[in-house]
Amino acid sequence: MPSPQKIIVIGAGIIGASIAWHLQRKGASVTVVAEQTGGVATPNSFAWINASWGNPEFYFHFRRRSMREWSRLAAELPGLPLSWCGGLCWDLPETELDAYAAQHHGWGYGIQPVNRATSAMIEPNLINPPDYALHVAEEGAVEPVAAAEQLLKDAARHGAILLFGVEVNRLLKQGERIIGIETSEGEMRADHIVLAAGAGTAPLAASADIHVPLETPPGLIVHSRPAQKLLNGLVMAPELHLRQTAEGRIIAGGDFGGTDPGDNPQAAARELFAKVRATLKGGEALELDFHTIGYRPTPKDGLPILGGVDRVAGLYLAVLHSGVTLAPLVGLLAAEAIVDGTDDDQLAPLCLSRFA
Known part of the structure; x- marks a missing residue:
């Protein structure tokens, strides 16, 4: 042997x-x-698990395949901190959302347009639910x-x-x-x-x-102290993407990859966290714990x-x-x-x- x-x-x-x-x-x-x-x-x-965001079709199918592999991995490793919590998205103009939804729906993605009332049902703690958004129930997140x-x-x-x-x-x-x-x-x-x-x-x-x-653009993410449950899934609002972790932290960036913190990261983090608090019912009780600046390895x-x-x-x-x-x-x-x-x-x- x-x-x-x-x-x-x-x-x-x-x-x-x-x-x-x-x-x-x-x-x-x-x-x-x-x-x-x-x-x-x-x-x-x-830590968003998805097949979204302007992919060439072959790459969409590659990402979708990996979403299925997460389920396989979770079955082999019980207790893996994985949640298929779904995502609510309205961070593009309505015409672009429609085009994106039509393309991805045609590729087999479970993407559904929703109105303000449905958005409020999906995420009842949004202060201002969108009049029009897209919801993908099969998206998720993991504690990486x-x-x-x-x-x-x-x-x-x-x-x-x-x-x-x-x-x-x-x-x-x-x-x-x-x-x-x-x-x-x-x-x-x-x-x-x-x-x-x-x-x-x-x-x-x-x-x-x-x-x-390889490029390594910086990305600012803010992290709250653990709090009561305020979010059911991923929220992709204009200039603010946020989710709640398994331990109760709200984490957020200007987009899912985080945005450039500029010359004053502390000030940028405070400004970003103020948007988080203004977005959620009960957000005034949230406390900023820390921020991170990640350098995303991007070919x-x-x-x-x-x-x-x-x-x-x-x-x-x-x-x-x-x-x-x-x-x-x-x-x-x-x-x-x-x-x-x-x-x-x-x-x-x-x-x-x-x-x-």
């Missing part, structure tokens, strides 16, 4: 955690190396750090090694193959390296002369970069902005590609080679 493949996963956010978990399930010998559990971008995520931690702990129970507080300095290359990594604790060798380091992906790839065209064309690298063996890239939505599917497909040698057809448009 051959020895299991030795695989190093760089990154412990929701993507790295999912890939590590799926690799371990396939019998690989997995080591996760990261500076901190939960990663860097994941704790600053709005808790989910990543649960995936990593389960992988560790089945033999994965978790190395936190370790900085990865560069990739080790021999000829046209990546053979390991150099870390703050020394060199480590493996049969395969998975680079799921978010904003840190580009400089690490560059250490092996691989160019990853320059907005689509994920997933898969191996042409002419360089032993490396798998997984870098994307919609990490929460796509985590379970990316983990599954990465494990199939690395362990089984099976490349899914849906990954073809998402390879790094498209930028050549």
Whole structure:
């Protein structure tokens, strides 16, 4: 019986955690190396699971497929902090909402127009419910750090090694193959390296002369102190996207990715939180606890970069902005590609080679 493949996963956010978990399930010998559990971008995520927002049709179907994979993952990991709470959206002009609804409905998305009375029934604590909105009952949210931690702990129970507080300095290359990594604790060798380091992906790839065209725009998210239940699901209002977490915090951004905090993040956070309080009945009792500024790892064309690298063996890239939505599917497909040698057809448009 051959020895299991030795695989190093760089990154412990929701993507790295999912890939590590799926690799371990396939019998690989997995080591996760990261500076901190939960990663860097994941704790600053709005954590909306959806297939919305101006996707090309092939990418819509990819995201929809991953929504189904979240249900599969939740069945395999009882207690995963996942909620199919639905989303209420009216942050576009009515004509654009209509066009968006018609397109996505035609693709099979469960999207329904609703009036003011129905909006008020869906979210009774909105001070000013919209006269016209779209509701998608199948959308949801996850508590991303808790989910990543649960995936990593389960992988560790089945033999994965978790190395936190370790900085990865560069990739080790021999000829046209990546053979390991150099870390703050020394060199480590493996049969395969998975680079799921978010904003840190580009400089690490560059250490092996691989160019990853990546942008990292900042996104401001405000977090309230835990409060009584005020929201049933996701709310996408003009210039304000908000939801309530499992522990009762209202989290909000100027949009779901957060907006640029400018030169004075504290003032921007206070201004944003004032909008939150003015939007909800009972909002005057909400208290701002803290704000976060996440740097979203976004490939320059907005689509994920997933898969191996042409002419360089032993490396798998997984870098994307919609990490929460796509985590379970990316983990599954990465494990199939690395362990089984099976490349899914849906990954073809998402390879790094498209930028050549």
